[in-house]
Amino acid sequence: MSGLDWLTAQPVAHRGLHDNAAGVVENTTSAFAAAIAASFAIETDLQISRDGEAMVHHDFALGRLTLGSRQLAAMTAAGLKEVPFKATADRMMTLGELCDFVAGRTPMLIELKSRFDADGRLVERAAKVLRAYAGRFALMSFDPAPIAALRALAPDMTRGIVAERRYVDSEWRDLTGKQKRSLAFLLHAQRSRPHFIAYQVNDLPSPGPWIARNLFGRPLLAWTVRTDAERERAKRRADQMIFEGFRP
Secondary structure, eight states: TTHHHHSSSSEEETTTOOOOOGBBBTSSHHHHHHHTTTTTTEEEEEEEEEOEEEEEOSSBSSSSSSSSOBGGGGGOOOHHHHHSSSSSSSOOHHHHHHHHHHSSSSSSEEOOOSSSSSOOOHHHHHHHHHHHHOOOOOEEEEHHHHHHHHHHHOOOOEEEEEEEEEEEOOTTTHHHHHHHHHHHHTTOOOOOOOOOOOOEEGGOSOOHHHHHTTTOOOEEHHHHHHHHHHHHHHHHOOSEEESSSSSS
């Protein structure tokens, strides 16, 4: 698809250029600043708060990187911004604050986290915030529902699907076999109409992304690249990588 060269022009730092041992924690201003300084694009995640704000965080619940254990969706944005991280003085940001911080200095690939429960608040809030953002960005999700919704809400916003072949991790336990097949082979594409695909690097090649890339011209990103072997696979099978744990 024309006009998306920026999407694959730079390696993409997974959740920013983070290093927990050095106090640079994923999805924080420190990690994003490090990625920008190294001329990498940024991949990040959004969760919905109780009061409908788009918060920059990967996990559905506190605890892995922060103090506390509550679900993000049970807390207000103001409350989440006060939660301390374990290894950094940074605090959780809203999407608006992320946009203000990045300010167009590098492209952002923003994943909408979803429980596959038809909750449309996150995509609606993200689209509203990003309408005022002048920098390069793309929204993506494992769940085709918010991407289909984005197609209706803001058809000109770049949208993508994140996918893999097997869906064996515990986070996918509530998906049916039919849903997993649809996700793996991009069978929802007629409804979601993604502009690009981000696919699990070790599952490449796979029919869905191969067709999207080679027959429909959709850019293909490989995630999450962590080893030399994965880097070589991404180079051969995709247009760009989303990487973690090293500097390309």
